[in-house]
Amino acid sequence: MTLTHASERFANDRTYENFFGGAPEFIVSAPGRVNLIGEHTDYNDGYVFPVAIDKYVHIVARPRKDRQVTLHALDVDARYEFSLAMLCDEKWVSAPTWSKYLVGVATLLQRSDKTLCGMDAIITGDVPIGAGLSSSAALTVSSALAFLTANGLEMDKKGLATLCQRVEHEFIGVKCGIMDQTISLFGRADHGLFLDCRSLAHTHVPLNLGEHVIVICNTKVKRELAASEYNKRRAECEKGVGILKRWFPDISSLRDVNLTDFKNYEGELPELTQKRCRYVLEENARVQQAIDELKAGDLPAFGNLMNASHRGLRDDYKVSCKELDLLTEIAGGIAGVLGTRMTGAGFGGCTVTLAHRDAVETLRTRIMREYVQQAGIEPEIYLCTVGDGASVQKVS
Numbered sequence: 001m002t003l004t005h006a007s008e009r010f011a012n013d014r015t016y017e018n019f020f021g022g023a024p025e026f027i028v029s030a031p032g033r034v035n036l037i038g039e040h041t042d043y044n045d046g047y048v049f050p051v052a053i054d055k056y057v058h059i060v061a062r063p064r065k066d067r068q069v070t071l072h073a074l075d076v077d078a079r080y081e082f083s084l085a086m087l088c089d090e091k092w093v094s095a096p097t098w099s100k101y102l103v104g105v106a107t108l109l110q111r112s113d114k115t116l117c118g119m120d121a122i123i124t125g126d127v128p129i130g131a132g133l134s135s136s137a138a139l140t141v142s143s144a145l146a147f148l149t150a151n152g153l154e155m156d157k158k159g160l161a162t163l164c165q166r167v168e169h170e171f172i173g174v175k176c177g178i179m180d181q182t183i184s185l186f187g188r189a190d191h192g193l194f195l196d197c198r199s200l201a202h203t204h205v206p207l208n209l210g211e212h213v214i215v216i217c218n219t220k221v222k223r224e225l226a227a228s229e230y231n232k233r234r235a236e237c238e239k240g241v242g243i244l245k246r247w248f249p250d251i252s253s254l255r256d257v258n259l260t261d262f263k264n265y266e267g268e269l270p271e272l273t274q275k276r277c278r279y280v281l282e283e284n285a286r287v288q289q290a291i292d293e294l295k296a297g298d299l300p301a302f303g304n305l306m307n308a309s310h311r312g313l314r315d316d317y318k319v320s321c322k323e324l325d326l327l328t329e330i331a332g333g334i335a336g337v338l339g340t341r342m343t344g345a346g347f348g349g350c351t352v353t354l355a356h357r358d359a360v361e362t363l364r365t366r367i368m369r370e371y372v373q374q375a376g377i378e379p380e381i382y383l384c385t386v387g388d389g390a391s392v393q394k395v396s
């Protein structure tokens with residue numbers, strides 16, 4: 001559903017009225033993302049290059065005079081209520097996962113001295129859930145904007161991204177980086193976001209893809225171990241930094257280490273730590289090079305860097321899985337495909353592929369045939385339109 005469709009739908013249909021007896025006042029829409037290159041670099045203070053996709057989480061809402069929050073999650077057909085006056089206890093621990101994002105946002109906003117009024121809200125969207133396209137960041141960002149709008153408050157986007165990241169850390173238990181929240185807020189149609197995850201300095205780089213398109217393939221594999229393995233990877237990188245400090249006392253993250261220095265000392269690290277750190281340093285270099293290639297219009301070079309990124313994630317960082325590898329193998333063998341890689345945290349989820357538009361039909365047919373045959377799962381394929389970041393629309 002596009003943004004215009006969302007506002008038209010909720011302005012014209014009776015879903016909201018049926019739940020709450022009256023019209024909504026506003027709709028917040030926050031997009032998911034696909035990361036073109038720069039994976040598992042964000043929590044190492046490194047570089048990333050994601051785009052916002054035209055898939056959104058929408059929150060349709062109206063403020064309340066009291067401090068009650070009533071939520072209907074349409075897509076999972078669930079309802080949850082909580083009081084903003086009762087957020088200090090740990091009752092939220094047993095709340096359904098989707099509602100924890102809203103509870104988390106409200107708690108952190110109130111901790112920063114904002115006393116909130118409640119709202120009646122429905123939540124819906126079309127970002128595939130748990131597929132590596134940042135459905136959770138889209139939910140957190142839309143929740144934060146909904147609470148702010150209901151209360152007539154504003155917050156700068158960088159502060160908002162950081163607050164949303166803290167919700168994942170403190171309420172969901174995933175020690176994620178800042179990429180997903182930032183692109184959901186700062187995305188721009190037809191541009192990628194070259195983001196320095198340390199300073200949050202960023203540039204919108206035009207995606208001059210000519211005859212090429214971005215294709216997303218969803219393995220439909222559930223990412224069971226994602227949270228615990230993700231946190232382990234982060235810990236392994238921190239361990240690497242701890243050891244490297246012996247020779248480079250001023251470093252605070254892998255971002256501060258250059259590849260040449262690393263090569264001189266990598267033998268001192270345990271093998272596993274060595275591989276994880278090497279991948280991160282190489283990926284950071286790849287992102288910077290990829291931006292140069294894109295600006296120079298060298299799409300084949302950009303595609304080669306995507307392929308190298310996948311190899312690193314598969315062999316050194318070990319966050320791929322056989323279904324992701326299968327999709328990249330099929331895509332990589334098709335004429336007109338410039339690059340293909342897993343995207344997001346990994347262990348399932350999606351691949352992102354840069355392909356000539358004439359190759360898309362072959363890509364679709366071959367994936368539908370070979371992936372289904374070999375993996376026994378029906379994948380989903382989306383042609384990606386690069387959209388804008390989150391927005392709020394008043395409904396009148």
Ligand code: GLA
Nearest residue numbers: 039040176177178179344345
């Ligand atoms: C998840 C996290 C991000 C990032 C990616 C991997 O999407 O939320 O912060 O670390 O994985 O690049």
